[in-house]
Amino acid sequence: MKVSLTVNGSAIETEILPLLRLSGFLRDVLGLTGLKEGCCEGECGACTVLLDQKPVNSCLMLAFQAQGHEILTIEGLGKADITGLQQAFLDVGAVQCGYCTPGMVLAAEGLLRANPCPDEGEIRHGLAGNICRCTGFETIVQAVFSESAVRQGMGR
Amino acid sequence: MMPLAIAVPADVAELRAAIVSSMNPVRFLAGGTDMLIAGRALPEAGLLIDITRVADMAFISTDGSDICIGAATTVATVASHPGLRARLPALCNAAAQCGSVQIRNRATIGGNIANAAPAADLMPVLTVAGALLRLIGRDGMQSEILLGDYTPAHGLITDVILPGAGLLRRSAFVKLGPREDLAISRLNLALLADFQNGCFGAVRIAAGALSHAPLILSFAEAALSGRKLEAAVLRDFLSTLAAEVDAAIPGRNSQLYKRRAIAGLGLDLIAQALGLSPRDRLFEEAVE
Numbered sequence: 001m002k003v004s005l006t007v008n009g010s011a012i013e014t015e016i017l018p019l020l021r022l023s024g025f026l027r028d029v030l031g032l033t034g035l036k037e038g039c040c041e042g043e044c045g046a047c048t049v050l051l052d053q054k055p056v057n058s059c060l061m062l063a064f065q066a067q068g069h070e071i072l073t074i075e076g077l078g079k080a081d082i083t084g085l086q087q088a089f090l091d092v093g094a095v096q097c098g099y100c101t102p103g104m105v106l107a108a109e110g111l112l113r114a115n116p117c118p119d120e121g122e123i124r125h126g127l128a129g130n131i132c133r134c135t136g137f138e139t140i141v142q143a144v145f146s147e148s149a150v151r152q153g154m155g156r
Numbered sequence: 157m158m159p160l161a162i163a164v165p166a167d168v169a170e171l172r173a174a175i176v177s178s179m180n181p182v183r184f185l186a187g188g189t190d191m192l193i194a195g196r197a198l199p200e201a202g203l204l205i206d207i208t209r210v211a212d213m214a215f216i217s218t219d220g221s222d223i224c225i226g227a228a229t230t231v232a233t234v235a236s237h238p239g240l241r242a243r244l245p246a247l248c249n250a251a252a253q254c255g256s257v258q259i260r261n262r263a264t265i266g267g268n269i270a271n272a273a274p275a276a277d278l279m280p281v282l283t284v285a286g287a288l289l290r291l292i293g294r295d296g297m298q299s300e301i302l303l304g305d306y307t308p309a310h311g312l313i314t315d316v317i318l319p320g321a322g323l324l325r326r327s328a329f330v331k332l333g334p335r336e337d338l339a340i341s342r343l344n345l346a347l348l349a350d351f352q353n354g355c356f357g358a359v360r361i362a363a364g365a366l367s368h369a370p371l372i373l374s375f376a377e378a379a380l381s382g383r384k385l386e387a388a389v390l391r392d393f394l395s396t397l398a399a400e401v402d403a404a405i406p407g408r409n410s411q412l413y414k415r416r417a418i419a420g421l422g423l424d425l426i427a428q429a430l431g432l433s434p435r436d437r438l439f440e441e442a443v444e
């Protein structure tokens with residue numbers, strides 16, 4: 001079947017198998033390997049992408065369901081360079097093995113777009129669908145806090 | 157059999173035509189947060205109908221006497237709808253505690269019902285609210301049935317109706333999971349009640365994850381109905397809750413744990429419904 005959608009700002013039209021998951025389409029067909037397929041059960045969040053600005057698990061959607069929608073993967077987040085949010089993750093050491101990072105950053109980006117000024121509880125609740133087995137989450141929360149402050153014009 | 161065909165109807169007329177015209181088995185796909193979990197068999201033949209594009213199946217209407225919710229409405233929308241929060245906050249609270257942001261952005265209310273999971277979080281609230289389901293059957297005909305009578309064999313749920321007459325002024329939902337967020341309920345409770353001048357009027361309570369479907373806790377309801385809010389009444393209420401657990405899951409490994417846990421949940425339920433702090437002295441006296 002045919003699907004047309006926008007991925008990282010580019011219009012794409014292609015033939016796909018009906019039961020191909022969005023995660024498989026993005027990784028295997030488009031080569032966007034930033035997102036990971038950790039569990040395929042909605043538990044780990046490593047496959048998180050933004051669908052029309054909102055975080056979703058790309059493993060729990062069929063690719064044809066993205067017809068007409070806008071998908072943002074980690075590859076499309078910064079145009080030429082990494083974004084302030086990604087830099088904040090690096091600055092506070094919120095990246096260790098990096099497996100969770102693309103999904104975590106996109107979940108955080110989705111959170112900040114919906115709620116520019118989250119408190120700690122809201123950050124933890126907003127990132128509850130993303131599991132990190134390395135960092136212990138503290139630094140991730142700090143990174144999101146710090147980026148939120150920058151976006152409020154309060155500096156890092 | 158023919159290989160799997162996909163239909164993505166744009167409106168109810170197309171949807172009905174797709175259902176009726178298929179000679180092969182028909183399955184529905186909404187948010188996919190249950191159906192697409194790895195390891196679950198996906199249909200290889202027949203017709204798979206994606207209902208997420210059907211116009212007028214994703215809406216919440218709270219202006220009339222009845223509340224009406226389109227079956228393809230996402231759990232995130234249910235959680236954040238101001239009109240619904242004003243009339244049935246328990247349903248918003250239950251939705252806000254389903255899964256993660258990612259899950260809530262895709263999961264639908266229809267999927268939560270059709271999925272028939274014992275721990276489904278919206279189900280106890282819909283049960284105490286006396287929900288009716290509007291359906292389209294395999295023959296394309298529309299019908300309405302009680303939530304508790306629904307099985308997937310009835311077909312597609314198009315709307316969830318919460319009759320105005322059954323909506324009481326106070327409502328609450330609480331859940332106990334293995335962790336704070338992204339947790340399938342080990343136990344959940346929903347309550348609707350009237351409460352005036354320090355006294356309960358009508359009370360309806362249902363529990364999830366104690367049986368295959370939400371269980372109406374009629375003894376716990378009777379312990380509160382028509383009675384004053386005071387420690388002795390709450391003590392009665394707590395002992396009926398424990399008895400309800402004993403009757404529902406006798407001898408089950410989780411019986412001991414759930415009969416203890418339900419006390420704390422029960423008091424949180426009352427606190428939420430009445431806008432009290434769970435640390436209110438009244439609740440301390442009730443457990444002394």
Ligand SMILES: Cc1cc2nc3c(=O)[nH]c(=O)nc-3n(C[C@H](O)[C@H](O)[C@H](O)COP(=O)(O)OP(=O)(O)OC[C@H]3O[C@@H](n4cnc5c(N)ncnc54)[C@H](O)[C@@H]3O)c2cc1C
Pocket residue numbers: 041042043183184185186187188189190191192193207227228231253254255256259262263264265266267268269270271273275276277278311312313314338339340341
């Ligand atoms: C990680 C994770 C966490 C979760 N946490 C929770 C939780 O905390 N609480 C909770 O209650 N649930 C939870 N769930 C379960 C699931 O997200 C919900 O049950 C959800 O509401 C299902 O809706 P859906 O639209 O995604 O269903 P789908 O996966 O699209 O469909 C599920 C089933 O329902 C059928 N169906 C869907 N819509 C209709 C309809 N309108 N009429 C008839 N049949 C229909 C489908 O054919 C399928 O058989 C969780 C799931 C995951 C993966």
Ligand code: FES
Pocket residue numbers: 036037038039040041042043044045046047048057058059060
């Ligand atoms: S791979 Fe999608 S949530 Fe784990």
Ligand code: FES
Pocket residue numbers: 094095096097098099100101131132133134135
């Ligand atoms: S950095 Fe290793 S899983 Fe998060």
